[in-house]
Amino acid sequence: MKKTTTLIVAGCLVLLVSAFAVKKIATAEGYKIGDIAENFTLKNIDGKMVSLSDYENEKGVIVTFTCNTCPYAVAYEDRIVALDKKYAKQGYPVLAIMPNDTSIKPDDDLNAMKKRADEKGFTFPYLIDEKQDVFPKFGATKTPHIFILDRTEVGFVVSYIGAIDNNYKSAEAVTTKYVENAVDALIKGEEIIEKETKAIGCSIKVAKN
Incomplete structure (x- = not known):
């Protein structure tokens, strides 16, 4: 007994x-503003593995959690491509990560990601968070959700978290470009005025156990 x-x-x-x-x-x-981002390694659409540490020669990275199926993410695709085109040559390339569980969103699987990247002309890696263990570390909750990392002697420091800009419906109607303002400040060695904004998008899909 x-x-x-x-x-x-x-x-x-x-x-x-x-x-x-x-x-x-x-x-x-x-992560919070000022935290050091841990290294991670995820599969790219070309089948190769990409790590955050691969960017140690860059000034920073614009980590973008996005996907194929969310209308908000789709609305921002051209603007994400434009960010990479503008800032990659200045040392702040885009690194996109698809965080959704593909059993819930099969149109976000690796094949669909590759097809979408080809259609939109993605100029940056498009990684899949298959085990869904990277996006929780960042604290990403939406697609899209942006984390600007600034490389320092101690590692990649989280310097901005939030939305790309203040109007997801129309790029022409945008009055405040949060990501561009933040990266411009980092390039100039200035303080970022708005370090956190509210990410607007679809919730990241996680399968229930």
Whole structure:
């Protein structure tokens, strides 16, 4: 009887620990401004692996969580391409990551990503977060969701988090270009005025266990 009780108690403790672990992952807020981003390695649409550390010779990276299926992400595709075209040559290239679970969004799988990148003329890597363990570290919740990383002696520092600009409906109607303003400030060695804005987009899709 004593042995049975011990086993029951031990089992309950395991369940409690497991529940806490799941809750901790699910409620993780991710990086804050000033945090150092950890290195990660993900598969690109060409089948090759790409790491954040591959960008150690750049001034920084515009990490963009996006996908094929979200209308907000689609609306921003041309603007993301334009960001890479403008800033890659200045040391701040775009690095796009697709974070959705493809069992929920099959049109976001690697083949669909490759097709979309070809159609839109993506000039930057388009990586898939297959295990969905990178976007939670960043704290990304939307597609699109932008994290500007500035390379320093201690690593890639998170310098901006949020939206690309203040009008997802029309590039012509934009009055504030958050990402461009932030990168321009970093290039000039100035303080970023707006370091955080609210990301507008679709929620990142995660399969329920």
